[in-house]
Structures are given as structure tokens and as C-alpha cells.
Amino acid sequence: MRWEGGVVVNIYDIAELAGVSIATVSRVLNDSPNVAEGTKLRVRRIMGENGYIPSGFSRGLGLNAMKTIGLICPDAADDYMAKAVACLERSLRNCGYDCLLCCSGYGYEDCQIAVSALVRHRVDALVLIGSVYADDDPDSERVNYIREAAAQTPVFMLNGYVRGDNICCAVCDDYDASLAAVTEMIASGRRKILFLADIDTVSTNLKRKGCRAALAKAGLELCGDISVGLANQINQTRDHLLELPDLDVNGIFAANDALAAGALKYAKARGLSVPEDLCVIGYNNSELSVCCDPELSTIDSREQRLCQIIVDFIKLRLGGKQVGGKVVAKGYLIRHGTTDF
């Protein structure tokens, strides 16, 4: 009797083929005295015929032989997070892993609770999506909760970097990408530049610092550094800018495309021509950027590449290899209609 349903034969398949419960298969694995010898022989024969190899976890607990990866992100409805979740889930499932999803929210305590909950669930690895789980300082004690998690299960971070054992990180060089883009913006003649953010994360800080560094090189300072407080609020971003008295800028560098879309709506409401009067750059190369009129110039933050690096890390690590440290992908400006350089 052979399982036709797929490549990975797990404890459920064996139970189905043998016509017994999973609990019985578990008892056979543990050589429990509560299973008839005839049943034991039959279940073991089916295991052998189907090449079933119980994992340590299965042997111990009679549990699913599939590995489970915990995916944690602040908000699975956010465009960037949603794309990462979809990409990771697809790649990991292709490798035979299940994905347990947990949306933590953005708060520090909420992040801690989510990480420790999934560690207690005994996932085989943990992927933290977004820089909200990191700290500006990779050695900060503030992120000791991640090091504690990593002491129990391998941790993989997408666009965040925490230094520690059993922690692998893949990040976009948000500082360099922002520095390069704003340097070009300045070279095109814009000197009154605004930085626009919603939620302050490590990644937001790197973008802000890159922006400031480009201005400093030209002997300039930021004309404004505005945080609208809530993510993905396009019209609220527009209104926030409209309510600012004396806002006089000719370049806006936004930490994501929704913010940049709000900036474009501000420009329209003010009667400003884009990019002539106001040049705008977004971040993440999302579908929103294609919807905008003119289409938004935006920084490709290499999300698909980061996901691939994470999956490769996971395959190596769960295959028994030691991995760790940080891999950096280079972000770059995609030029559309809101810039003229």
C-alpha cells in the first residue's frame, strides 16, 4: 500500500493507509504496550513500504512530521507585509514546511508577546517580517527577547538586524538607497526637502538618516520631518500636509508608497505640478505606485530577494548547517513620473 497524495509521507498518511488513528501510529512509534502486536506489525510494514521516517518530534509526541515555521509580521494587510507573507509561505510550503501566521501589531510589548507565544508553540523556526522587531543598535538589550527566542528556535529576520547566536538577517540597505536617491534629488536642484513617515521603525530611521546625510553633504538640512502616525492612510496624509502652515518644499522623500501617494494628493490639492514644482519619491515599489498619476518614482526595497535569502537560510539551518549574520541587498530607485532625473 503506497501513498499517492504527495512527496512527504507523514504520520497522517500512515494513519490513513493503515486505517488507524494518529494516536495509534504514535503509540506504535513509542512501542506502547496498549497496541495489539498485529496492528504494530501492520503499521510498521506500511511505514517501511512508504519510506516514512519519523522526526524526533514525531517520535516523542506522535506529532505531525511536517515542520512548522512561525511567520510574525505587524499587519498582514499591509502591502509590504502581505507580499512577504505570500512569498515566504509559497516557498516554504514548496520545501514541505507549514506556516503558522501571527500578526503582532507594531507595539514593542505586542511584538514580545507574539514572539514568545510562537516559541512556546515549539515552531521549528521563526521568521520576523519587518524592521519593527529590530533596534537601531544591533547589540541593544532592548531586543534581548529575540535573542531569548533564538536560544530555543532559529530566528530569521526580514529587513531587521539583531546580532546574536542562531539569528539570521536579510536586510535592504535602506540608508544607502535613501542617501543615493536624495543625493540625486538635490543634484536636480531641489533644496527644500521634506521627509515623510508614518510609523517609526528601524527602517524608517535608516531612510531618514540617509536623507539627512545626503542633505548634509550639500550643506543643507531637512526642511521638515513629518510623521503622520498611522500606516496606509493616503487621504489623511494629504490632509496632514494641507494643514501645515507655511509648508514650502520642492521635494518629498516618503518612507513608503502610501505616504508618497498622499503627498501627490497634497500637490494636486495645492495646484502644484509634479515633478516641476514638487518632486516625490516613494518606497517599496508597490501597486499603489502604478495607480498614481503621474506614476510614482519609488525605491525597490528588494523584498522578493530578501524573502529568497530567508528561505535559503531556513533550508540550510533546518538541514543541520550552522548559519547566522546578515546579508544585505542593494535597493535602488525606479524612475517614473514624479521625478525628472
Next chain:
Amino acid sequence: MRWEGGVVVNIYDIAELAGVSIATVSRVLNDSPNVAEGTKLRVRRIMGENGYIPSGFSRGLGLNAMKTIGLICPDAADDYMAKAVACLERSLRNCGYDCLLCCSGYGYEDCQIAVSALVRHRVDALVLIGSVYADDDPDSERVNYIREAAAQTPVFMLNGYVRGDNICCAVCDDYDASLAAVTEMIASGRRKILFLADIDTVSTNLKRKGCRAALAKAGLELCGDISVGLANQINQTRDHLLELPDLDVNGIFAANDALAAGALKYAKARGLSVPEDLCVIGYNNSELSVCCDPELSTIDSREQRLCQIIVDFIKLRLGGKQVGGKVVAKGYLIRHGTTDF
């Protein structure tokens, strides 16, 4: 010794408090002879002090006492799906359930494989997100795979309806909402109306039929029924329309907002004024609709409401109540700048 970490005390908490492995807790639950009597007494005392009630599943397998809900959607990166996944995960976690996520793709066989895989994983309930899992006919044998799943675990469908035992469905009245919107479009003087779709699902068919019914009432027919084949391809939708010879329409009813955004880009490329020359209605009330210029009129497909109905169904069902059948939420047009009625 009392657990401070949260409301639900599960097997992991007991293991941590007792300073033993989960396997040991499991063995205590099963009264295994392989655990010292002193350890058994201690673990049982901690269970009693913390009000730990092992589920049948835990007792049998020593597994996690948390219930696990399988969420299946075609593509977690799609805006509509992402919002449903995020909303369901948050609500279900608040009820103490874990979410296992599986992205199936849109193919019929892929959907079958995903459903049967999660059933074999012994999830406590299955939520199918999107009408791709349903059939135009709720009694069709084509969706027997869902009835087979429902024979093993409760099935909940978001915007799809399959008639069967142990299946609960929450749907938007896509036919009625489309009929009403297109009726208004016709009353505003538009008689050359195009229906625009990407992937054909049950929901797409209902929108198409509603659109056709509105036209039939006015003695009209569709001016065109176009499927662009791929989801979320805004510029490809524009190009597809631009390549059509002799396209002469003054109203476009699109099955989602990305398609409608593509239609607006087509109008711009053709030099058509919106809504004067071309009136456009999208579907799903997404962030894309806010980005468009003018802002897109779009049908609110009541996604948050459907998610809430599903969660209420799950709470009742896993609380031991019998539930089933279909709940319908009424969709309605949100009027923005691409309509003038």
C-alpha cells in the same frame, strides 16, 4: 506556581512551570509508566493550580491545547485576501486560536490539494477565503472535495457558497450589488457598457450576471466582456484595452479595483475625460481606489463584515453548537470621482 503569561494555560505553560518537557507532560496526561510517581504528582498539582484542562486532542497526543484554524486563500499578496487573512487572524487569535496559513493558487486541483492537506493536518476548522473554492451551483458535485473536508472538520467559506453539512458560508450579494450599480450607470445615460474581469471565479460570474441583468432590463446587451487573465496587473489591463480595435464604450464595470485602475489609465492614454466620456466603477473599496485620480467609485463588498460573521460562526461551532447555511451581506456603491450619479 501560577502562569502569568496569558489567559489560556496550555501544555507548554504546564511544561515550563513544572520544569519538564512537553513529552513528559503528555506522558503524565496519558498516565505512562515511564514517568516517576513524584513527577506525576508535581505536574498534576501544577495543572490543578492553574486550571489546566487538557483537550481531547492533547490527551490523545500530548499536543498543543490551543485550537488551530486553517486559513486557505489563493494568494495572500492580493489586497482583498490579505485584508481577510489579517482580519481573521487577529479576531481568531483574540479568541485563543492559532492560524495555519496556506496559499493554494487559483487552479481547481491546487485548491483541492490545499484543502485536503490542511484536513490531514487535523486543523480544528478550515476557512476558505474567496469564491474560487465554490461553484456557480451550490449543489455541484465539482465541490465535493469541500463536502469531504467538511465531513472531517468544520468548513467556513468567505464569499463562496457550497451547500452541505458542516459548511457555513458568508457571502456578499455580488449579483444584486452589480445589478444596482449598473442600473444606475444606465440611468445616467451610459448605454455602451463593458464588463472587465481578470480571473473567472464564482464572484466574477455573479458580477457579470448582475451587469447583464441590468442591461437586459433596459433592453441592452454588454458592449464587451473582457478578461485580462492575470490578477493585479494595472498597466497590462490598460494595454489590453488600448490594443482592442474599435473599443467604443462609455461605461466600464470592473470586477475589482486594480482592473478599474487599469481602465482609468486606458482613459487617460486615450484622452477620454472621466466620468464625462467614460464612467468607471471598481469593486472592493481598496486603497487603490483612493490613489486613483479621480478617486475611483467602487463597490464595498463588506469584507470586514463577512470576516466577523465567519469568526462568530467559528466561535459557535467550536463551542459545540450546530451551525450551517449561508449569511448574505449587502454590497453597495461608494461614490467617488469616476461616476456622476
